Amino acid sequence: GAGVSQTPSNKVTEKGKYVELRCDPISGHTALYWYRQSLGQGPEFLIYFQGTGAADDSGLPNDRFFAVRPEGSVSTLKIQRTERGDSAVYLCASSLTGGLARGGTQYFGPGTRLLVL
Amino acid sequence: GQQVMQIPQYQHVQEGEDFTTYCNSSTTLSNIQWYKQRPGGHPVFLIQLVKSGEVKKQKRLTFQFGEAKKNSSLHITATQTTDVGTYFCAVTDSWGKFQFGAGTQVVVTP
Numbered sequence: 001g002a003g004v005s006q007t008p009s010n011k012v013t014e015k016g017k018y019v020e021l022r023c024d025p026i027s028g029h030t031a032l033y034w035y036r037q038s039l040g041q042g043p044e045f046l047i048y049f050q051g052t053g054a055a056d057d058s059g060l061p062n063d064r065f066f067a068v069r070p071e072g073s074v075s076t077l078k079i080q081r082t083e084r085g086d087s088a089v090y091l092c093a094s095s096l097t098g099g100l101a102r103g104g105t106q107y108f109g110p111g112t113r114l115l116v117l
Numbered sequence: 118g119q120q121v122m123q124i125p126q127y128q129h130v131q132e133g134e135d136f137t138t139y140c141n142s143s144t145t146l147s148n149i150q151w152y153k154q155r156p157g158g159h160p161v162f163l164i165q166l167v168k169s170g171e172v173k174k175q176k177r178l179t180f181q182f183g184e185a186k187k188n189s190s191l192h193i194t195a196t197q198t199t200d201v202g203t204y205f206c207a208v209t210d211s212w213g214k215f216q217f218g219a220g221t222q223v224v225v226t227p
Contacts (some may be wrong), residue, residue, distance in 0.1 A: 035217075042205050043160060090210035093157060105150075108159040 001103035008094050012115045021077040021112045025094030032075050033095075033106060034067055036088040043091055049075060074075055082116045089113050119144050119210050123218040130196045131226050137192045140206030141168040146183070151180060155202040156179045163204075166188045197227050 005024040012014055025032050031050055035043035041061050045059040049069045060066075064082075069075040089111040095104035120143040130136050139151065148167045152160040164173050166182035166189060173180045177200075179192040193200055203220040210216075 021175070040222075042207075042219050044217070045215055050197075063221050067159045093160075106160075107162070 004092055004094050004107055004111050005035075006017065006090075006109040007108065008112060010113045011076060012117065014117050015082060017082050017116075019079050019082055020112065021079075021090050021114070023075045023077070023094075023109060025073065025075070025092070026096075026107055027073075029096050030072070031095040031097060031108075032069060034075070034077050035066035035091040035093065037091055037111070038088045048075070049082030076101040079114075081112075084116050087114055087116045119214055119216060121171070121206065121208055121216050121218040123204075123206060126219065128221055128223045129226065130200075130223060132196055132198060134196055135192065135194045136196060136223075137190055138204055138206070138219055138223075139190050141187065141188045142208050144187070144210045146186045147211055147213070149182060150210075151191055151205040152155075152191075152205045152207060152217075153202050154205065160205060161197050178194055179213075182222060196223075198227060201225050 004026055004043045005064050007022045011019055033048050034046040037043045046058055047054055047067050048056040051072045052064045052069055064080045067077045091108055093106040095106045122141045124139045128136055129138045139144045148165055152162040154160045164180045166180060167181045169186050170184045171182040175209055181190045191204055205220045206218045208216055
């Protein structure tokens with residue numbers, strides 16, 4: 001595709017439910033990143049994949065959050081037992097090469113707006 | 118831990134005027150990136166600075182990396198309504214920790 005795509009664009013769920021958010025990166029990009037952004041804040045780093053493996057998951061807030069990228073392309077962010085505080089925009093980004101430390105250009109998707117009632 | 122401050126938090130600018138926004142880190146940085154996010158949009162990469170004292174220009178935008186690699190500035194000349202949005206710096210420190218600042222929200226008055 002031409003850019004990073006994310007589905008769904010909006011997700012409303014009830015407290016305690018399980019949700020999956022999908023990210024389809026730019027074709028050929030080996031690095032994939034998940035962030036969440038609350039209103040008036042900068043994106044908060046969650047996890048970074050290099051290929052199929054999670055190279056840095058230090059930003060995941062707790063064990064209710066989990067992400068996979070089984071074939072090194074599409075990634076799914078999974079949130080168990082959702083809480084109202086999980087409400088935010090979840091952004092995905094990809095870059096051609098990897099490594100946050102290398103500072104590769106990140107291309108962001110439009111985000112998934114998650115609302116937990 | 119690493120602290121990243123963006124100043125100011127909000128910037129009201131008259132169309133045609135210049136302004137500068139700053140990004141300050143408590144630790145020495147490996148590199149710094151700047152992103153722009155339009156209202157309702159997603160962050161879009163603008164530039165990356167790596168070298169001490171580096172200055173890069175993109176049309177009316179001038180980006181500078183401090184000599185000590187702890188701060189950076191973004192200067193916009195002759196502001197236009199298309200400059201509306203939030204400008205984020207994103208820093209990587211010497212240990213590879215990556216972090217976005219809280220952003221400077223820019224409002225342009227015609």
